[in-house]
Amino acid sequence: MENSTKDHAELAQDFNRDEDRVNWHDETLWFIRQKRDKTAHQIPEWEALREAASQIKNNVLSNLHNYLVLFEKNAVTNGIVVHWAADASEHNKIVHKLISEANVNRMVKSKSMLTEECGLNEYLAEHGIEVIDSDLGERIVQLAEEPPSHIVLPCIHKKKEEIGEIFHKHLGIEANISDPQFLTETARGHLREIFLTRKVALTGVNFAIAETGEFVVCTNEGNADMGAHLADVHIASMGIEKLIPERKHLGVFLRLLTRSATGQPITTYSSHFKKPRDGKKMHVILVDNGRTVQLGRKDFRNSLKCIRCAACMNTCPVYRRSGGHSYHTAVAGPIGSILAPNLDMKKYADLPFASTLCGSCSNVCPVKIDIHEQLYKWRQVLVKNGYAPAAKKVGMQLMTWTLSSPGFYHTVGKVGRLVMKHAPFAVNNKLNPWFKQRDMPYPPAESFNEWYAKNEGKTHR
Amino acid sequence: MNSREKILSAVIANQPELVPLPELSSFERNASGCSDKFVAMLKSVGGFFYYVSSYDEIINILLSVNGENKKIISTVTELTAYYSEEFLNNPQISNIHDIDVAVLKGRFGVAENGAIWLTDQEMRQRALPFICQHLAVILNADSIIPTMHEAYELISKVTYDFATFIAGPSKTADIEQSLVIGAHGPRSMTVFVMINDQ
Numbered sequence: 073m074e075n076s077t078k079d080h081a082e083l084a085q086d087f088n089r090d091e092d093r094v095n096w097h098d099e100t101l102w103f104i105r106q107k108r109d110k111t112a113h114q115i116p117e118w119e120a121l122r123e124a125a126s127q128i129k130n131n132v133l134s135n136l137h138n139y140l141v142l143f144e145k146n147a148v149t150n151g152i153v154v155h156w157a158a159d160a161s162e163h164n165k166i167v168h169k170l171i172s173e174a175n176v177n178r179m180v181k182s183k184s185m186l187t188e189e190c191g192l193n194e195y196l197a198e199h200g201i202e203v204i205d206s207d208l209g210e211r212i213v214q215l216a217e218e219p220p221s222h223i224v225l226p227c228i229h230k231k232k233e234e235i236g237e238i239f240h241k242h243l244g245i246e247a248n249i250s251d252p253q254f255l256t257e258t259a260r261g262h263l264r265e266i267f268l269t270r271k272v273a274l275t276g277v278n279f280a281i282a283e284t285g286e287f288v289v290c291t292n293e294g295n296a297d298m299g300a301h302l303a304d305v306h307i308a309s310m311g312i313e314k315l316i317p318e319r320k321h322l323g324v325f326l327r328l329l330t331r332s333a334t335g336q337p338i339t340t341y342s343s344h345f346k347k348p349r350d351g352k353k354m355h356v357i358l359v360d361n362g363r364t365v366q367l368g369r370k371d372f373r374n375s376l377k378c379i380r381c382a383a384c385m386n387t388c389p390v391y392r393r394s395g396g397h398s399y400h401t402a403v404a405g406p407i408g409s410i411l412a413p414n415l416d417m418k419k420y421a422d423l424p425f426a427s428t429l430c431g432s433c434s435n436v437c438p439v440k441i442d443i444h445e446q447l448y449k450w451r452q453v454l455v456k457n458g459y460a461p462a463a464k465k466v467g468m469q470l471m472t473w474t475l476s477s478p479g480f481y482h483t484v485g486k487v488g489r490l491v492m493k494h495a496p497f498a499v500n501n502k503l504n505p506w507f508k509q510r511d512m513p514y515p516p517a518e519s520f521n522e523w524y525a526k527n528e529g530k531t532h533r
Numbered sequence: 534m535n536s537r538e539k540i541l542s543a544v545i546a547n548q549p550e551l552v553p554l555p556e557l558s559s560f561e562r563n564a565s566g567c568s569d570k571f572v573a574m575l576k577s578v579g580g581f582f583y584y585v586s587s588y589d590e591i592i593n594i595l596l597s598v599n600g601e602n603k604k605i606i607s608t609v610t611e612l613t614a615y616y617s618e619e620f621l622n623n624p625q626i627s628n629i630h631d632i633d634v635a636v637l638k639g640r641f642g643v644a645e646n647g648a649i650w651l652t653d654q655e656m657r658q659r660a661l662p663f664i665c666q667h668l669a670v671i672l673n674a675d676s677i678i679p680t681m682h683e684a685y686e687l688i689s690k691v692t693y694d695f696a697t698f699i700a701g702p703s704k705t706a707d708i709e710q711s712l713v714i715g716a717h718g719p720r721s722m723t724v725f726v727m728i729n730d731q
Contacts, residue, residue: 123555127554130552137548140541156535208705235708256708301663302660320685320686321557340703
């Protein structure tokens, strides 16, 4: 999918071929948004928490250098080995080296969107290392040879019958099983064997604390803990923006994270890793991969405040109806659309346009990122830098001429109405993007101007 | 210039002007009604709950729920039937992979979300509360606090190498958003709140 040349609109069109699935996807994510509202509304100080979280993250971005240095010092004192990776390639090489040093060729991995961003699994596969993703949703999409479509719910685009088929093919269950309980039990048995036998485990990081040099990993399934506590080597990969100043700030973030994500009051497990077990190894890889560039973009830097709850995806009218894969990037949805152009403006020029700018994303964001405003600002940057699609540029220019010439505007309007009335096939066809998944409106008999000219005399007499 | 220096110099060149941290003291709450709220939240996250007044009572409940012939392991010295220093000192995976029930003490519970704080001192083996088929946690009635803010006040006074909040059994809803209890970790979590610690 990463190599796909289709843009968001084309990929969304693919997703929209199955109307029942789109409706299910839309309604299910909206249901999660409603659960988020219900839980958030039980906390009277919810808005004060969002404000505090936003201010803490603003402080982090403004003092990141010192927090990184402090975190490194404290983590090293704790016995954690700290690595620095300037880009995805360096991150992947460090992980490969650590696996090789452990004299193994396989690893278990819990959810880490950073490793998706870096293409770690593909890199390791090329070097003969087997990686098994242990989050249930991620394991399902891994077996299906697809990327996750949602950062919290990786296989939300799949139906249970398809998952039954995947498990039939790869895990040897009988055909035509779609009971979620049975399928989850199957995965539990399969992955328990993996946890018990893997010597190296990689996890993501939700928060890293400068004050103490520890890091926190949140899961509902317990897969990060099963992997890390049973392995000899624990590798934790994190973007440099995951730092928070002090441990007490977790009080704010852990109250917000899961309520915003799924409507739960907290994840089942919020694990604080401070020191390795006796005789075992713990590594943290601090990854830049474009984050310092984004930090320097005044209009876009606060996208780095993101805590990856996915509330902006669940609420987004475009995401819900276009599916995560239509964003062709590791982090989909509104937040992904403001992060991705920083990495590659040309490749992701379509994403800031994949939005209605309705602002719902900004309203639910637990750290108050002005997501829809950044989407709007990215559009200007992309057009100025010559990355706007040619058709859009021509269309905008035509619109500019039309709107700046009243005579031309009226003629075009008249012709348009006549065409829609007498030759609807001229607009009701595949060449007209507005006709996709929509019916064209019935044309009015006359324009407002025509009506006004006809009636002006009457009403005033 | 190595990557560390490269990243740090890029950060210092690009980070905005320093803005202060917010004051968090306004979030602290009073503790009235905490226990009831805790019980309600624990149940909502899928946990079971018993008020008990003795360790014998805990053993009776464990036996009646799990039946005989189960591998029950405890790190709580008072539960002599299930406590074995030798067992807990053996970190081999083969030693712990088939535990049916693990019984641990929790430091405190959080009313707003039903989570219990456990450190590696209570766990002995970090994998223990995750690898067992069923988890039981003993909590003192007076150790239930209102919110995560008070939790981190308490946490600042203890030291640990590893610690975790656990809120209910392991769960997933990755398949069509259907909630399934027992993903990779325990299939159940039972909390015993000790009213009169012996």
